[in-house]
Amino acid sequence: MMKVEEKLFQNRYRVDADRPHIRIKNESVCNDGCVSRACVVCCPAGCWSFEEGKIGLITDGCLECGTCRVVCDTHGNVDWNYPRAGFGILFKFG
Amino acid sequence: MTQNIEKFDVIVVGAGPAGNAAAYTLAKAGKKVLQLERGEYPGSKNVQGAILYADALEKIIPDFRDSAPLERTVIEQRMWVMEDESYVGTTFRSDRFNQMPGNRYTIIRARFDKWFSEQVQKAGALVICEMTVIALLRDAAGKVIGVEVDREDGKIYADTVILADGVNSLVASRAGLREDIKPAAVALAVKETIFLPKETVEARFNLKGSEGVVIEMLGSISQGMAGTAFLYTNKDSISLGIGCMLSDMKAQNTTPAELLEKLKQHPSVAPLIAGGETREYAAHLIPEGGYHALPELYGEGWLLVGDSAGFVNAVHREGSNLAMTSGRLAAETLLELGEKGLPSTAANLARYKARLEDSIVLKDLKKYRNIPDTLHSQRQFLSDYPALLNGAAHEFFTVDGQDKATKEKAIFNAFRERRSLLGLLGDAYRLWRATR
Numbered sequence: 001m002m003k004v005e006e007k008l009f010q011n012r013y014r015v016d017a018d019r020p021h022i023r024i025k026n027e028s029v030c031n032d033g034c035v036s037r038a039c040v041v042c043c044p045a046g047c048w049s050f051e052e053g054k055i056g057l058i059t060d061g062c063l064e065c066g067t068c069r070v071v072c073d074t075h076g077n078v079d080w081n082y083p084r085a086g087f088g089i090l091f092k093f094g
Numbered sequence: 095m096t097q098n099i100e101k102f103d104v105i106v107v108g109a110g111p112a113g114n115a116a117a118y119t120l121a122k123a124g125k126k127v128l129q130l131e132r133g134e135y136p137g138s139k140n141v142q143g144a145i146l147y148a149d150a151l152e153k154i155i156p157d158f159r160d161s162a163p164l165e166r167t168v169i170e171q172r173m174w175v176m177e178d179e180s181y182v183g184t185t186f187r188s189d190r191f192n193q194m195p196g197n198r199y200t201i202i203r204a205r206f207d208k209w210f211s212e213q214v215q216k217a218g219a220l221v222i223c224e225m226t227v228i229a230l231l232r233d234a235a236g237k238v239i240g241v242e243v244d245r246e247d248g249k250i251y252a253d254t255v256i257l258a259d260g261v262n263s264l265v266a267s268r269a270g271l272r273e274d275i276k277p278a279a280v281a282l283a284v285k286e287t288i289f290l291p292k293e294t295v296e297a298r299f300n301l302k303g304s305e306g307v308v309i310e311m312l313g314s315i316s317q318g319m320a321g322t323a324f325l326y327t328n329k330d331s332i333s334l335g336i337g338c339m340l341s342d343m344k345a346q347n348t349t350p351a352e353l354l355e356k357l358k359q360h361p362s363v364a365p366l367i368a369g370g371e372t373r374e375y376a377a378h379l380i381p382e383g384g385y386h387a388l389p390e391l392y393g394e395g396w397l398l399v400g401d402s403a404g405f406v407n408a409v410h411r412e413g414s415n416l417a418m419t420s421g422r423l424a425a426e427t428l429l430e431l432g433e434k435g436l437p438s439t440a441a442n443l444a445r446y447k448a449r450l451e452d453s454i455v456l457k458d459l460k461k462y463r464n465i466p467d468t469l470h471s472q473r474q475f476l477s478d479y480p481a482l483l484n485g486a487a488h489e490f491f492t493v494d495g496q497d498k499a500t501k502e503k504a505i506f507n508a509f510r511e512r513r514s515l516l517g518l519l520g521d522a523y524r525l526w527r528a529t530r
Contacts, residue, residue, distance in 0.1 A: 007286065011374055038343075042340065065377040067340065070280060090133070090138045091204050093376075
């Protein structure tokens with residue numbers, strides 16, 4: 001089984017260091033108010049994690065699909081933007 | 095940019111198939127067009143399977159075959175209904191279909207979109223990359239009069255704004271022109287581009303020259319979710335992907351990456367990609383809500399085209415052709431208004447919707463308007479029937495001393511046990527209803 005990290009390693013990115021384009025509006029909603037945490041399962045790039053009772057988000061490998069925002073429809077807790085122009089994923093094939 | 099108060103006839107947001115079709119058609123007719131793209135180059139943010147349907151592009155650039163980067167001409171189409179260790183399939187391969195000019199091609203979007211954008215620029219449009227539209231500008235009456243981009247003094251004005259900013263369409267939803275997409279109206283697809291020597295692709299799929307094969311798959315691979323998978327042959331690579339409705343993905347525990355890994359390991363798929371090297375992993379949302387999920391398509395000074403408008407025919411796996419057609423129709427609507435000296439009011443832009451209704455775009459979406467609901471509520475089509483079909487084939491093709499009448503009875507009983515007689519009749523009716 002090829003891990004998601006190995007898949008992402010094949011991609012080209014221009015990472016906007018220290019400027020994540022997706023933010024969690026209120027972490028306590030994820031940690032205490034959400035049971036499904038569908039973002040963790042559904043994100044195709046594995047950007048979301050839930051460990052030791054805490055939600056985590058690292059957007060470096062983001063494929064800019066929008067899934068995390070859409071699956072968070074009950075809580076609307078994802079502040080989702082595209083990376084700044086020119087940054088983020090650069091598809092070679094698409 | 096406010097200093098020189100430059101004003102355009104049309105601003106097109108996004109450089110995918112819909113935006114390129116619109117910008118090309120308008121620029122070719124002499125309109126002053128500005129097209130804005132957030133990616134480093136057109137295509138760098140765009141993802142598709144990808145199949146190009148010739149007809150939609152031919153109506154925009156008749157001689158596209160002379161210069162467009164096409165991978166393979168699709169001459170064979172397979173459909174596989176899968177169980178864990180088998181599939182029952184159909185194959186359509188025809189010399190008539192094989193005759194040039196081709197009806198459909200496999201493409202690699204990053205390359206194709208770059209080419210399309212070059213044609214847009216040659217036609218006279220101003221294309222600016224690495225520029226993200228963050229908001230729409232409106233006048234006191236609420237009419238859209240331009241866009242704001244992520245630069246200082248980033249206000250740019252135009253008579254009409256065409257939003258071709260893709261499935262997420264942040265610009266349109268933030269401006270209140272449409273609601274954000276719902277999990278039940280969108281599929282998440284993941285894909286790998288797997289490289290193999292050209293000769294290997296040709297040998298494995300029985301191809302010569304630029305011939306290509308596509309395989310569409312459904313059944314156990316989507317683990318009970320409403321979804322399909324695909325395998326497309328490119329020149330020296332294979333595009334392999336799987337997509338499922340997001341409302342279904344939400345309700346289970348397999349990640350999209352794992353789903354794709356399981357597809358790669360399916361005994362019918364694994365030998366086709368064996369030895370290949372994955373060079374890219376992509377993901378994309380596909381608006382599959384269909385006719386009933388369509389947003390408002392136009393308003394005062396604005397039009398939605400392509401994925402931003404939700405123009406995808408999930409049954410026939412068509413999207414980019416509907417995108418190009420809607421982009422062209424949006425452009426032709428504006429050209430008609432220009433000729434008649436009419437402004438881009440909502441009342442006048444209603445002609446865009448009339449053109450869509452008279453075209454493949456809304457005719458086909460209307461025909462399949464009940465499919466999304468049927469697949470959401472009637473799971474047997476995606477789980478029970480693929481299993482029953484594969485079981486029936488196994489029974490039918492196993493010569494084991496059992497007489498054929500007993501075999502037929504066993505097959506029939508399996509169907510009846512799983513779905514009941516009334517269920518079977520109901521399913522036939524539901525399928526007929528959903529597709530008429």
